[in-house]
Amino acid sequence: xxxxDLARIRAEAPLVHNITNYVVxxxxxxxxxxxxxxxxxxxxxxxxxxxxxxxxTLVLNIGTLSPEWVEAMVRAGHAAxxxxxxxxxxPVGSGATRLRTTTALRLLEEVGPAIVRGNASEIAxxxxxxGAAAGRTKGVDSTRDAEETVDxxxxxxxxxxCVVAVSGPTDVIVGEDRTVRVRNGHPLMVRVTGLGCTATAxxxxxxxxxxxxxxxxxxxxxxxGIAGEIAAERAQGPGTLQLYLLDALHRLTExxxxxxxxxxxx
Amino acid sequence: xxxxDLARIRAEAPLVHNITNYVVxxxxxxxxxxxxxxxxxxxxxxxxxxxxxxxxTLVLNIGTLSPEWVEAMVRAGHAAxxxxxxxxxxPVGSGATRLRTTTALRLLEEVGPAIVRGNASEIAxxxxxxGAAAGRTKGVDSTRDAEETVDxxxxxxxxxxCVVAVSGPTDVIVGEDRTVRVRNGHPLMVRVTGLGCTATAxxxxxxxxxxxxxxxxxxxxxxxGIAGEIAAERAQGPGTLQLYLLDALHRLTExxxxxxxxxxxx
Amino acid sequence: xxxxDLARIRAEAPLVHNITNYVVxxxxxxxxxxxxxxxxxxxxxxxxxxxxxxxxTLVLNIGTLSPEWVEAMVRAGHAAxxxxxxxxxxPVGSGATRLRTTTALRLLEEVGPAIVRGNASEIAxxxxxxGAAAGRTKGVDSTRDAEETVDxxxxxxxxxxCVVAVSGPTDVIVGEDRTVRVRNGHPLMVRVTGLGCTATAxxxxxxxxxxxxxxxxxxxxxxxGIAGEIAAERAQGPGTLQLYLLDALHRLTExxxxxxxxxxxx
Numbered sequence: 001x002x003x004x005d006l007a008r009i010r011a012e013a014p015l016v017h018n019i020t021n022y023v024v025x026x027x028x029x030x031x032x033x034x035x036x037x038x039x040x041x042x043x044x045x046x047x048x049x050x051x052x053x054x055x056x057t058l059v060l061n062i063g064t065l066s067p068e069w070v071e072a073m074v075r076a077g078h079a080a081x082x083x084x085x086x087x088x089x090x091p092v093g094s095g096a097t098r099l100r101t102t103t104a105l106r107l108l109e110e111v112g113p114a115i116v117r118g119n120a121s122e123i124a125x126x127x128x129x130x131g132a133a134a135g136r137t138k139g140v141d142s143t144r145d146a147e148e149t150v151d152x153x154x155x156x157x158x159x160x161x162c163v164v165a166v167s168g169p170t171d172v173i174v175g176e177d178r179t180v181r182v183r184n185g186h187p188l189m190v191r192v193t194g195l196g197c198t199a200t201a202x203x204x205x206x207x208x209x210x211x212x213x214x215x216x217x218x219x220x221x222x223x224x225g226i227a228g229e230i231a232a233e234r235a236q237g238p239g240t241l242q243l244y245l246l247d248a249l250h251r252l253t254e255x256x257x258x259x260x261x262x263x264x265x266x
Numbered sequence: 267x268x269x270x271d272l273a274r275i276r277a278e279a280p281l282v283h284n285i286t287n288y289v290v291x292x293x294x295x296x297x298x299x300x301x302x303x304x305x306x307x308x309x310x311x312x313x314x315x316x317x318x319x320x321x322x323t324l325v326l327n328i329g330t331l332s333p334e335w336v337e338a339m340v341r342a343g344h345a346a347x348x349x350x351x352x353x354x355x356x357p358v359g360s361g362a363t364r365l366r367t368t369t370a371l372r373l374l375e376e377v378g379p380a381i382v383r384g385n386a387s388e389i390a391x392x393x394x395x396x397g398a399a400a401g402r403t404k405g406v407d408s409t410r411d412a413e414e415t416v417d418x419x420x421x422x423x424x425x426x427x428c429v430v431a432v433s434g435p436t437d438v439i440v441g442e443d444r445t446v447r448v449r450n451g452h453p454l455m456v457r458v459t460g461l462g463c464t465a466t467a468x469x470x471x472x473x474x475x476x477x478x479x480x481x482x483x484x485x486x487x488x489x490x491g492i493a494g495e496i497a498a499e500r501a502q503g504p505g506t507l508q509l510y511l512l513d514a515l516h517r518l519t520e521x522x523x524x525x526x527x528x529x530x531x532x
Numbered sequence: 533x534x535x536x537d538l539a540r541i542r543a544e545a546p547l548v549h550n551i552t553n554y555v556v557x558x559x560x561x562x563x564x565x566x567x568x569x570x571x572x573x574x575x576x577x578x579x580x581x582x583x584x585x586x587x588x589t590l591v592l593n594i595g596t597l598s599p600e601w602v603e604a605m606v607r608a609g610h611a612a613x614x615x616x617x618x619x620x621x622x623p624v625g626s627g628a629t630r631l632r633t634t635t636a637l638r639l640l641e642e643v644g645p646a647i648v649r650g651n652a653s654e655i656a657x658x659x660x661x662x663g664a665a666a667g668r669t670k671g672v673d674s675t676r677d678a679e680e681t682v683d684x685x686x687x688x689x690x691x692x693x694c695v696v697a698v699s700g701p702t703d704v705i706v707g708e709d710r711t712v713r714v715r716n717g718h719p720l721m722v723r724v725t726g727l728g729c730t731a732t733a734x735x736x737x738x739x740x741x742x743x744x745x746x747x748x749x750x751x752x753x754x755x756x757g758i759a760g761e762i763a764a765e766r767a768q769g770p771g772t773l774q775l776y777l778l779d780a781l782h783r784l785t786e787x788x789x790x791x792x793x794x795x796x797x798x
Contacts, residue, residue, distance in 0.1 A: 013673075015670055015671045017671070021307070022288050022291050022307070022554050023291045023292050023295050023307055024292065025554050025555045025596075026292060026555050026556065026558060026559065026725060026726070027292065029555050029725035029726070030724060030725050030770065030771070030774070033722075033723045033724065033725055033770060034723060034769065034770050034771065038670060038671055038673050039671070039725070040625065040628070040671030040672050041553070041554070041555055041595070041596055042596065042597075042625070042629070043596065043598065044597050044598045044599070044631055046599070046629075046630075046631045047597070047629040047630070047631040047632065050628075050629040050630065050631075051628065051629055051671070054628060054668075054670065054671060055671070063307070064291075064307055064308065064309065065308075065310050065313070066309065066310045066334070067310070067312070068598070093306065093308070096306070096316075096317065096320060097308070097312075097313040097316040097317055098312075098313070098316065099310055099312045099313040099316075100313065136320075138281055138304060138320065139281045139283070139304055139305070139306030139317070139320060139321070140306050141279075141281075141304050190299075191299045191300060191516060192296060192299065193292060193295035193296050193299055193305070194292070194295070235513075236510070236513040236517070237300065237512060237513025237514070237515075237516035237517050238296065238299060238300050238512050238513065238516050239296070239300065239508070239509035239510060239511065239512025239513040239516075240509050240510070240513055242296070242509070242512075242771070243509060243771035243772050243774070243775060244768070244771060244772070245771065246769060246770050246771025246774075247767075247768040247769025247770065247771040247772055248769070249769075250723060250769040250770050250771075251768070251769050287573070288554050288557050288573070289557045289558050289561050289573050290558065292558060293558065329573070330557075330573055330574065330575065331574075331576050331579070332575065332576045332600070333576070333578070359572065359574070362572070362582075362583065362586060363574070363578075363579040363582040363583055364578075364579070364582060365576055365578045365579040365582075366579065402586075404547055404570060404586065405547045405549070405570055405571070405572030405583070405586060405587070406572050407545075407547075407570050456565075457565045457566060457782060458562060458565065459558060459561035459562050459565055459571070460558070460561070501779075502776070502779040502783070503566065503778060503779025503780070503781075503782040503783050504562065504565060504566050504778050504779065504782050505562070505566065505774070505775035505776060505777065505778025505779040505782075506775050506776070506778075506779055508562070508775070508778075509775055
């Protein structure tokens with residue numbers, strides 16, 4: 001249950017190691033702190049393996065890539081796999097440039113993340129049959145809908161033996177034997193940069209305390225969506241939404257998380 | 267008209283490719299999303315040309331330089347010029363260190379931006395006769411007034427055949443045959459980091475939909491100033507101003523933009 | 533007196549040169565602007581010495597390291613020492629990985645900062661007798677209490693002839709002949725990323741106008757704590773706390789700073 005994950009995150013404050021993009025580092029760290037986890041950002045080749053050794057989840061996000069960062073992600077990913085902690089991948093902008101698509105696929109192949117979360121365009125670009133049919137990611141924004149990407153998500157999940165979460169007005173999460181939908185969230189959230197990245201980090205926090213990757217993915221997306229809904233009730237626009245969302249994550253009670261979660265198929 | 271640019275940005279959501287500094291990446295992305303554009307940040311040498319291929323404007327900002335980033339800016343700038351999309355340059359800190367002045371001048375020479383926006387000290391440092399007379403930029407803050415920099419701005423505009431916008435209490439924008447002034451804004455805005463960078467990004471959004479570089483520069487500065495004025499009406503200080511400004515950009519109607527714009531000479 | 537430092541910062545707007553981590557750059561710049569200082573961020577090897585030449589304090593923060601940034605910190609530190617301006621070091625995550633501990637120790641040895649500010653785990657990791665007894669930093673969060681680290685802080689202060697400030701519910705600041713305690717702050721502050729880094733930057737602003745390193749350290753911590761207390765009075769959670777804290781720094785009067793400061797031993 002979502003409430004169980006929330007309670008455990010707050011009780012255990014799991015260390016979530018993020019190698020993520022410059023745009024969202026502050027927001028991501030704040031979202032993890034607000035929900036009760038303990039974030040750390042570290043990307044130096046000389047320290048990522050050691051930091052993974054302290055962490056309970058590794059979150060890899062390719063939003064602002066450069067070659068050294070790709071190597072750090074691979075190295076940290078190997079360490080996480082060796083240690084047996086879950087890796088969550090956010091393939092930001094996959095499908096927009098070859099570097100991003102190639103890097104996301106390399107991380108899928110070499111690191112074997114437990115969970116991948118992206119928007120529809122990003123996930124479509126990772127499907128084995130991708131190419132002309134996949135359409136193209138517009139920078140980091142999706143040009144597709146989550147529901148029309150379910151087949152692609154299933155193909156990625158089967159090929160890489162991982163849970164695939166496609167964000168959208170309804171989030172679709174594809175597991176080995178089930179498809180889960182999360183209907184939380186608010187339309188204004190797409191006007192704030194990096195809330196997809198926040199969702200990925202929250203999935204990381206849930207994965208630290210919940211051995212089911214499918215549940216962790218659904219719970220992380222629900223947490224993000226619920227906090228966005230609460231924030232939108234009093235936000236005047238995307239600026240205040242961003243901050244009220246952090247307040248909401250911090251104040252969310254277990255009972256409220258249960259009452260508000262709109263998770264189907266779990 | 268400003269309202270026309272605003273309507274087109276919202277209707278078309280142009281992709282604005284930013285190679286910008288670490289300090290403002292989040293704020294810049296959020297301002298572009300708030301106004302209705304679609305931001306992307308990408309700096310890897312391996313992907314900047316491809317990302318420019320998807321974009322409608324390229325914004326270059328030298329606020330936190332390193333050699334690889336300079337090369338990425340030059341490469342992206344060449345691609346933008348080849349493709350025929352406008353480049354907007356923000357020479358943050360030019361005049362403070364040789365690296366910054368040299369890089370700004372190199373980008374002016376090699377990339378040929380359509381628009382340059384800086385504070386008075388930065389623009390003065392770029393004038394052909396700069397040197398002892400230009401004074402010195404204090405870090406990234408100006409030690410001069412926009413009005414006393416009009417001659418320097420004209421010299422930069424003539425030499426590099428571009429529009430030059432000098433930010434200040436009154437913004438002065440120098441075009442080929444006209445000088446435009448924008449009197450929007452609020453004194454508290456200088457207490458928030460990167461609102462000059464936000465103005466540059468908003469100029470980029472306008473340049474994506476308006477072929478007149480002079481109009482795009484004036485409209486971007488007016489948008490930033492108007493949003494700042496609205497935000498200042500209820501802000502308690504620079505912290506809330508930053509967020510309310512994003513709310514204001516998002517909520518600004520075309521009618522309100524027309525009523526509030528204080529643009530002279532266009 | 534704290535009020536004197538505050539008045540001088542606002543009157544002189546000292547340039548504070550920060551080489552800091554990606555997570556907090558925006559927050560740090562905004563806190564320095566809010567209090568009245570002039571921040572600049574510059575890390576390129578080609579410009580750090582020149583930027584130090586314009587600055588009145590250098591703040592080094594190792595929160596997101598890479599080899600080039602370490603070299604830039606050393607180079608800037610040497611320039612600051614040569615010029616005679618104070619260096620303030622924030623050893624973020626020291627004790628969590630060898631890279632961080634080694635880098636912090638190298639900066640202590642080679643640069644000789646006037647002030648070091650960290651949490652208890654970080655400071656403990658820097659003590660000459662550190663090792664098994666020091667415990668281990670959990671990412672960037674402390675696993676110890678400030679009061680139980682006083683001996684370690686004294687050892688660091690004696691060895692490196694600097695002021696050592698240990699943040700916690702009560703901040704402990706160890707000088708050559710005195711130990712000062714600051715009892716300002718609010719528990720919600722640990723749920724916002726980088727407020728320790730903000731404290732370090734505010735110490736940097738005070739050190740620019742106050743030749744006593746011990747006073748500057750106490751005053752910077754008090755400023756941060758007071759602003760946090762004021763912000764917590766109306767914050768709904770960590771999101772709004774972060775912004776209200778900037779508002780509070782901006783609005784804090786000298787009289788209010790005197791009335792609220794809870795500094796003992798100075």
